[in-house]
Amino acid sequence: MPTLLILMIVAAMAFAFWSAGRAAAERAEHLGRDACRAAGVQWLDQTVHASGLRLHRGEDGRLGFERSFRFEYSYDGSDRHIGKLVLRGERLVSFVGPTRAANVIELH
Numbered sequence: 001m002p003t004l005l006i007l008m009i010v011a012a013m014a015f016a017f018w019s020a021g022r023a024a025a026e027r028a029e030h031l032g033r034d035a036c037r038a039a040g041v042q043w044l045d046q047t048v049h050a051s052g053l054r055l056h057r058g059e060d061g062r063l064g065f066e067r068s069f070r071f072e073y074s075y076d077g078s079d080r081h082i083g084k085l086v087l088r089g090e091r092l093v094s095f096v097g098p099t100r101a102a103n104v105i106e107l108h
């Protein structure tokens with residue numbers, strides 16, 4: 001009987017880890033899409049890719065996960081650039097990617 005209880009606890013922990021990872025990926029997807037829309041660039045592949053996971057001690061002293069994601073975007077449809085973002089829980093702590101498009105003035 002104790003073996004079944006241990007197995008159930010391990011399964012619950014695995015499910016919680018997977019569920020938190022999916023929630024973080026959905027949040028990263030939302031942030032990447034919104035950043036591309038605000039910058040006026042094309043968000044490529046319509047997804048983000050997990051690129052890193054590490055333990056991080058929060059401000060309250062508790063251990064948590066810091067998850068890194070990458071996504072791709074294009075200014076004109078023929079180029080590809082990589083954007084990166086880092087989440088600690090639901091909080092965005094780092095972002096590298098498209099910024100608001102600057103007005104370009106052509107001189108003739």
